[in-house]
Amino acid sequence: MALNYIxxxxxxxxxxxxxxxxxxxxDTQVFTDIVNGTFEMSRTAFxxxxxxxxxxxxxxxxxxxxxxxxxxxxxxxxxxxxxxxLFPEVPAGHPAFGTMTLNFAANMLGLDNAATPMGLKAMxxxxxxxxxxxxxxxxxxxxxxxxxxxxxxxxVTIMVFRAQLGAANPADVFLPILLAxxxxxxxxxxxxxxxxxxxxxxxxxxxxxGGLTAFVAGVLFFVSRLPRDRxxxxxxLVANLILFGVIVLFITLAAFRKVNAYEAxxxxxxxxxxxxxxxxxxxxxxxxxxxxxxASGAMDLVISGIARGVTSLGFDTGxxxxxxxxMMKPLSGSGARGMxxxxxxxxxxxxxxxRLTSTMQGSTDTTFYVIAVYFGSVGIRRTRxxxxxxxxxxxxxxxxxxxxxxxxxx
Numbered sequence: 001m002a003l004n005y006i007x008x009x010x011x012x013x014x015x016x017x018x019x020x021x022x023x024x025x026x027d028t029q030v031f032t033d034i035v036n037g038t039f040e041m042s043r044t045a046f047x048x049x050x051x052x053x054x055x056x057x058x059x060x061x062x063x064x065x066x067x068x069x070x071x072x073x074x075x076x077x078x079x080x081x082x083x084x085x086l087f088p089e090v091p092a093g094h095p096a097f098g099t100m101t102l103n104f105a106a107n108m109l110g111l112d113n114a115a116t117p118m119g120l121k122a123m124x125x126x127x128x129x130x131x132x133x134x135x136x137x138x139x140x141x142x143x144x145x146x147x148x149x150x151x152x153x154x155x156v157t158i159m160v161f162r163a164q165l166g167a168a169n170p171a172d173v174f175l176p177i178l179l180a181x182x183x184x185x186x187x188x189x190x191x192x193x194x195x196x197x198x199x200x201x202x203x204x205x206x207x208x209x210g211g212l213t214a215f216v217a218g219v220l221f222f223v224s225r226l227p228r229d230r231x232x233x234x235x236x237l238v239a240n241l242i243l244f245g246v247i248v249l250f251i252t253l254a255a256f257r258k259v260n261a262y263e264a265x266x267x268x269x270x271x272x273x274x275x276x277x278x279x280x281x282x283x284x285x286x287x288x289x290x291x292x293x294x295a296s297g298a299m300d301l302v303i304s305g306i307a308r309g310v311t312s313l314g315f316d317t318g319x320x321x322x323x324x325x326x327m328m329k330p331l332s333g334s335g336a337r338g339m340x341x342x343x344x345x346x347x348x349x350x351x352x353x354x355r356l357t358s359t360m361q362g363s364t365d366t367t368f369y370v371i372a373v374y375f376g377s378v379g380i381r382r383t384r385x386x387x388x389x390x391x392x393x394x395x396x397x398x399x400x401x402x403x404x405x406x407x408x409x410x
Contacts, residue, residue, distance in 0.1 A: 001228070007249075007289050009222040010293040013298050015296075016348055017296040030295075033296075038290075039213050041291035045280065045286075049276050055116070056116070056273075061266065061269030063118065063249045064265060065261050065268065066253075067268075068264045069254040069256075071249065075101040075408060076097035078097060079098075080097055085137040089129065089138055089139045091129075092261070096126050101123060102246075103147070107152060114148075118295060119147055120374065123375075124378055132172075133382065134381050135381075141389065143190075144374055144390065145386060146185065148362060149311075149365065149397065150362075150363070150364045152181045155177045157364040158361055158362050163189060165341065165344045165354075166349050166350075173355055173362070175407060176401070177362035179404050180397050180404055184364045184397030187396035187397075189209075191388075193306070203389060269313070282372040283372050283376070285372070287332065287369075290331045303327060310353060318352055322356040324342075324355040325360045326398040326401075329364060329398070331365060333365075337407065352409050354402065356402065356409075363398060364397040367391060367393075370390075371383060371390070
């Protein structure tokens with residue numbers, strides 16, 4: 001229901017702002033821009049879904065190989081003590097635990113192309129336990145919010161963009177992004193746990209989260225001792241080595257256990273095309289509403305209002321020029337990426353704003369896109385508290401990004 005209100009609100013606000021610009025400023029182009037935006041974004045949504053088809057097909061096939069080889073159940077057993085507490089509706093040892101683990105691991109390594117198919121597979125497995133197919137379960141909401149919080153340890157794409165735009169040390173945002181996305185994930189986890197009344201002060205939960213915190217701290221310590229020019233090379237190497245290593249592991253174990261890996265791959269891959277087709281209507285609905293909101297000028301009004309508020313309070317306004325990226329990030333990944341690139345082009349890749357927008361871009365995932373793709377793939381329309389908790393995690397990530405940016409570069 002929350003997603004419905006937001007979706008309708010985007011159109012109504014865009015219409016009101018458009019009328020205001022027409023009546024007050026005589027802007028006869030505004031509604032042309034809005035309508036053109038709907039057509040352009042509809043095409044973009046289809047192209048995104050089409051582009052995902054091959055990747056989804058590939059990883060659905062590989063996941064089926066992993067399932068028959070016994071890798072996914074093994075991963076499920078490793079995380080079972082934690083997941084049975086965070087996902088109490090899901091039976092212990094359920095295949096979704098292993099698939100979710102692969103999805104989280106891919107997200108942490110910045111492997112978006114691999115993470116999405118794994119996430120769709122996990123969402124489908126959770127949907128099999130759903131007594132109300134059109135309504136998100138607690139387990140599905142927890143899984144989705146942990147995805148939208150976007151815990152990332154190796155932000156390869158952002159570092160590549162910074163290198164292309166002339167940053168002296170493209171990897172200098174590595175540590176800030178890691179810290180910001182960690183805070184986003186923790187806030188997302190806590191917010192969902194509070195709504196669902198999960199017991200986080202459990203020794204097992206504390207041990208897992210404490211272990212993850214220690215691991216992040218260890219990575220920070222290790223990376224901080226490396227020359228900055230080696231961080232990007234190491235990140236790319238580790239990410240791709242692990243990704244291809246997973247593929248080889250699945251196929252090797254399948255051969256060892258005398259599983260026909262090729263037939264297993266084909267069986268799983270057949271599901272990929274159907275999943276991609278299901279996504280298209282949801283992507284069109286979300287992305288068109290975002291395009292309308294942006295083309296009307298409503299986004300600019302929100303940003304300028306925040307800037308005036310910050311100025312009136314006497315706070316430093318150095319971060320305000322980065323807010324378009326923060327505002328766009330929950331709505332559109334490509335839109336936020338465009339805002340980040342525009343900010344670096346305008347202010348410089350190594351400017352405070354350039355570094356802050358890079359940190360914001362990596363601090364969370366795209367909440368509405370993830371909701372549209374993941375819930376859309378299984379036909380969920382009632383999202384319950386997924387949107388509010390996801391946006392709360394986004395806000396935490398953005399605020400952490402601002403604070404950390406001032407700490408590192410202010």
